[in-house]
Amino acid sequence: MTAGTNSINPVVHHSTLGGVMDTGVAAVSTSHWQRSFSELAASSIRNSSSPWGTTTTSSLGPPSAAAQALLGPRTDLTGLTLSAKTRSNASQQEQQQQQNRLRIDPFAPNSEYGIERSYDNHRDAILERILRKQRDQTEQRLENLVAKRLEENWNVERERWKKHLVGNRNLGGPSVVGQTLLPAIGYGSDSINTQQQHHQQQGHLMMMNDSTRNGHLAQDCDPKIVKAHLDIVCEIDNKSSPDMFRVMEQFEKVALSEGNVGGYQTAWLLLREVLPNCRTPVDGALGTLTHLCRQYQGYIRNRVKTASLKGQDISTPVQYSNGLSSSIAAFVKLTTGSNATVWDTLYYCLRCGDAVAAVEVLASTPAGNTDLASERHVIQHILEDFRRRQGSNGVCIFQGGIPMIGAQERSTVLNMYENAKNMEPNNTNRIAVLALLSGQQLEAVPTIEDYIFGCLWSAVQDREDPVGRIKEVGESIRKWGPSYFATDDAGAWGYCLPLLSAQQFRTALSFLAEAGGFRGLLEAVHLGIVFSMANVQIADIVNDDGSKDPTSRDLVTLLLTNYAQRLEGDPSTGLSAALQYLLRIPSEKVRHQQIAALVVRSPDQVGFLAGSIDPLYRRQNAELDKFLSPKDVDEILDAAADTFKHQSSDSNKAMRAAELYMLAQNYPKLINFLIQLISPPDSLENGKDFWNNQARIFIEQYLTNRSTVVESLERANKMDLCYALKTMLQLRQFYDLRRQGKFEEAFSVVVTTELIPLRQEQVDSKTSAFKDLHPALKEAFPSMLTATVECLYEKFRRLKSESRGVTMEVETHLREIAMYARIIFIFSSFTNMPGTCRNNISQIRAAMV
DSSP states (O other), X not given: XXXXXXXHOHHHHTOOHHHHHHHHHHHHXXXXXXXXXXXXXXXXXXXXXXXXSOBOSSOOOXXXXXXXXXXXXXXXXXXXXXXXXXXXXXXXXXXXXXXXXHHSOTTOTTOTTSHHHHHHHHHHHHHHHHHXXXXXXXXXXXXXXXXXXXXXXXXXXXXXXXXXXXXXXXXXXXXXXXXXXXXXXXXXXXXXXXXXXXXXXXXXXXXXXXXTGGGOOTTTSOHHHHHHHHHHHHHOOTTSOOOHHHHHHHHHHHHHTTSSOOHHHHHHHHXXXXXXXXXXXXXXXXXHHHHHHHHHHHHHHHHHHHHHHTTOOOOOSSOOSSHHHHHXXXXXXXXXXXXXXXXXXXXXXXXXXXXHHHHXXXXXXXXXXXXXXXXXXXXXXXXXXXXXXXXXXXXXXXXGSOOOOOHHHHHHHHXXXXXXXXXXXXXXXXXXXXXXXXXXXXXXXXXHHHHHHHHHHHHHHOSSOHHHHHHHHHHHHHHHHHHHHOOTTTTTHHHHHHHHHTTBHHHHHHHHHHHSHHHHHHHHHHHHHHHHHTTOOOOBOOOOOSOOOOOHHHHHHHHHHHHHHHHHTOTTTHHHHHHHHHTTOSOHHHHHHHHHHHHHHOGGGHHHHHOEEOTTSOEESOSGGGTSOHHHHHHHHHHHHHHHHTTTTSHHHHHHHHHHHHHTTOHHHHHHXXXXXXXXXXXXXXXXXXXXXXXXXXXXXXXXXXXXXXXXXXXXXXXXHHHHHHHHHHHHHHHHHHHTTOHHHHHHHHHHTTOSOSSGGGHHHHHHHHHTSOHHHHXXXXXXXXXXXXXXXXXXXXXXXXXXXXXXXXXXXXXXXXXXXXXXXXXXXXXXXXXXXXXXXXXXXXTOO
């Protein structure tokens, strides 16, 4: 229903069919029905005519209170009567009928002219009117719905044909220009009222349906997009110099393949111009200006093509030889109409950075044109110089360097600019052209791209401190922050694109990764990879305040590490994908550390990453060997094994550590780890027996015969570790026999270790040998010496108790046992055994009597 319908009959609009019927039924069923008839009839007769049929000269008055209560508040009886003038002109027949009607008893309820019949007729009329209104409203709604559906279907079909004929980039590479702009740097109250325009300005390159909308990227990121990026990264060969332009082109195609033009694709278009020659901030600014010019040229061309598809008139009175000149002229006609001046066309030529088009437009303007009366000569001279710098095949004037303007010409144009501001403040495009040609900053601009374009144009024209002016642009964008640039369509890119344009690279990538969710992290990672390939520091061009920001390598490493961790937990990508990104970490040391951490985080996938041992004790089928040198793989696996080693309380982690040491061919660390696992030899902890068996197997397989393991230990001069491991196993056997009461056998085992002296002349040599023992063996010495003397005591006691008499032979044997105990006591003193050890040995010796 339209607003007009509501105003015409508000009563019907606010009524319901059920409500009217309920009101009527209630009135009929009231107990005051018969009592109201007389009052209602008298009122009706009094207002219509006299009791004798004589008509009154005044119009009917309002119904009585009783009649109004009976018929309800929404009933209007005035429409049922005739005015006095109409009744006076009635025919005699009508007057006779009126008199006959009055002679009938009006109080009879079933009378044809009675009040009940009148009420029924009036109620039926109300119901009919309501139903008719409802039907009309329903038909109107249906027509509106059908029209809307047809319009939507037509829009879809039109967009499909536009894309087919014009292409997907029909908006010229979008950006965040659909938002209001920052106030111009260096201007006060004359600047545009950004706070009022913040929710009103609509740019000409409004971003469409970016997948980063509202930052909900985790669920919006298509796995196919992740896979497409991964495929490109896998093709990058770190060992050679990859083609950066080809890589950027591939990433741009992936960004465009999503079916819409978004900030991610615009970023690749921007960096294609900025990164190759970004040696200084000025070079970066020229690259940004080149991108903005290309972007605007594409926008104008596609805007004109779109208008042509719609059937709009794009013809111009002047035929230009330059294609862009023709497009700009048609664009001016579409946007400005018949009121366009040459200043409008010149501004858009400069905004596109095309001096060739600007010179052609100026040359096609008649000499008597009043718009260019005073400025034509100096402007033509400047534009001619720009055209020579651009060349006939150049895209824009910034590809050839800084388009400098002579001091005298700049001063002349500056005076014209000041005069135009004061005399013609509404001629915005004339003011804009003069501002650009005098090195001034644009003031009234509709979009963020125009603002950045004007700021950077003015900055590179600065003869004293262009870098300082460029820094001001970046600092102004950072000052206003992301909330100022936020829109529903732009997402995180609403802030990132202005930052990238102002060479605030570190802030842009950091914000994109943090605010953009998983999708933002994906985009920031691949941008960072290309920055590394171009050897461009990911830093902000800002005034140095002495603060220490993370380096470019640190930021890229952080992005790659976080992204790899997200991928390794996804079944569709897994460790293989995570490894590809960790391989792109710039620092070799950090790269190895992060890959080792990946191995540690995936203990069940050690076989996939590190491979296995072949019959010749060499590593085989390792994923890491496909991308890294054997030496690098050894270092990575060794670092991962060290991490597992510190978690050896977990038997599974201990097994992984031993396995990785073996795969890394770090046999000294492996043997040391086995010694650690079976120490101390007198321990009865769970798991010691398992590792005791593993150590025996290792000795039998790798140390008994001459193998690559033995050769490796010999080259490293670590054969003493083999002796330490074998000795530790012998000590464990010694303790096992001692616990079983086999003291004679236990003593024989400890003697075979050659750790203790049994004769006086061996004390010095054994003391010297003790200094070179493995630390684990040294730690086992106090308990081992005490246990050995205890075995001697048990032998002494048993020999003495089992002999039937102390014969010369028994006496000799007892003195020999006592001498062994005495030599061990002397040895404990020479080796500085703890006092408790020496005291225990003394007490045991004292019992040997």
